[in-house]
Every structure is written in C-alpha cells, then in structure tokens.
Amino acid sequence: MEEKITKIPTHVSIIMDGNGRWARERGKERVFGHLNGVESVRAVTEESVRLGIKYLSLYTFSEENWSRPESEVGYLMNLMIKSIAGELDNFMRNGVRFLALGNREHLPELVLSAIDGAMEATKDNKNLTLILFLSYSGRWDILQAARRMAEDFASHPGDLAGVDAEAFGRYLVTADIPDPDLIIRTSGEERISNYLLWQGAYSELVFTPVLWPDFREEDYRKALLEYSLRDRRYGKVK
Numbered sequence: 001m002e003e004k005i006t007k008i009p010t011h012v013s014i015i016m017d018g019n020g021r022w023a024r025e026r027g028k029e030r031v032f033g034h035l036n037g038v039e040s041v042r043a044v045t046e047e048s049v050r051l052g053i054k055y056l057s058l059y060t061f062s063e064e065n066w067s068r069p070e071s072e073v074g075y076l077m078n079l080m081i082k083s084i085a086g087e088l089d090n091f092m093r094n095g096v097r098f099l100a101l102g103n104r105e106h107l108p109e110l111v112l113s114a115i116d117g118a119m120e121a122t123k124d125n126k127n128l129t130l131i132l133f134l135s136y137s138g139r140w141d142i143l144q145a146a147r148r149m150a151e152d153f154a155s156h157p158g159d160l161a162g163v164d165a166e167a168f169g170r171y172l173v174t175a176d177i178p179d180p181d182l183i184i185r186t187s188g189e190e191r192i193s194n195y196l197l198w199q200g201a202y203s204e205l206v207f208t209p210v211l212w213p214d215f216r217e218e219d220y221r222k223a224l225l226e227y228s229l230r231d232r233r234y235g236k237v238k
C-alpha cells in the first residue's frame, strides 16, 4: 500500500524535541543527542527541497532554554556556530536561503556573526527558506511587536483603531513569512511550549513519538501524509 502525499504545505515547522532522552537511552550525556540532531536537520532540509516545500522552520532554542545548565547552553551555542559554518556548502548546493529569527539581545556575539554571515551568503537562494528560531518564544515575539507598534503610534494613537491582524503581524519577527501550515513535534510531547502562538493559530498539528535524532525522511513523509488527509476549515462550514 503506497499512500501518496497529495498536499504539499508551503510552510512546515518542527518542534525538534527528545535529544536529551535519545542520549540518555544510550547511556550518554544529553549533549550527545544535540550533536546527533544535526543530522536530522540535514535530512529534513534536503527532503523539503526535494518535495518543493518553500519554508521549513525549526524551533532550535527557546527563550526558556536559557534556564538550562550553563554547560548545556554553552554546548548548544558552540554547536550552532559549527553547524551553520559546516552546512553552508550544502545550503548553496541545495539553493537554501538561511534565516535565524529570535531575540538577538540574548545571543552571544559569535552566534550572531555566524547567523549573519550565513544569511548574507545565502540571501539569493530560491528553493527553500530554512528558518531557525533561536532564542525565540511566542510571547516574546508578540510583546516585542506590541512595543514596537506602540512606539510607531505614539504620536498618533488614534490610528491604532485601524490596526488589524495582518497589520499587527507585520511587527512580528515573521513579518514576511507565511504562517506555518503544519507544525510537527517529535518525542511524544503534545504541547506548543511557547512556540508560534500567533502564527500557529490555524496550523495543523502532528505529534510523533520519534525522538528528534532518529527523525529521518520516512518519518517526515509520514507526517506530511497525515497533513495531506486533514480537512482545513478555518472555522467555516463546507
């Protein structure tokens, strides 16, 4: 029985979870799971290009993740710097435009220069936009948008009455990016964990027990197949 993916989403987003448990199952330190998770990122990125998906975004590090032990945070930041540099050739070969979005104020200088370098180098690539949400949380995004909007309207607050959801969305860090059609979360957890709260209002959700470092093309295709079978109604009746 070969079922077909009949609907290709424009934007797929993944909450990559379960790295620590994957490592623990193998009697290793949690960070070993983060290291192996990089392979899964490469696999889903290349599969997205093959399938013609235009946006792939990955919840890579949340604002809350800063509260993890300093050694794990440090490891993750170093891994980010190394992986971004290591994947650049791949991005160019596959036509991947790289973006990193989140609270830059909390990110170390070396991470900022790695992401800025990769964004500049890949800015003209057209096949897939790969977005890493780094030091990101949904509530932070909504708050920073509200603050910036308040500044813009300070001298003419009466105009706020004309701000609709679309106009507000332009203040979010995802201003130019379509809302995710599908959000996948790995590792069996079934929660949003302060991810794309505004943008995910009508995203389809797929949860899989597979731990992130084990997640490969076939798991991805399975989630996309499930998405193909969903009926998106947006509150309407058919």
Ligand code: IPE
Binding pocket: 016, 017, 018, 019, 020, 021, 022, 060, 061, 062, 065, 076, 187, 212
């Ligand atoms: C996801 O894996 C990676 C990050 C959140 C940075 P975890 O590190 O959360 O792994 P578990 O959930 O503890 O297994």
Ligand code: IPE
Binding pocket: 015, 016, 017, 018, 059, 060, 061, 062, 065, 189, 191, 193
């Ligand atoms: C969500 O995973 C954040 C990322 C995948 C970056 P967490 O492991 O931090 O989420 P909780 O703590 O299980 O909600």
Ligand code: MG
Binding pocket: 017, 018, 019
């Ligand atoms: Mg986790």
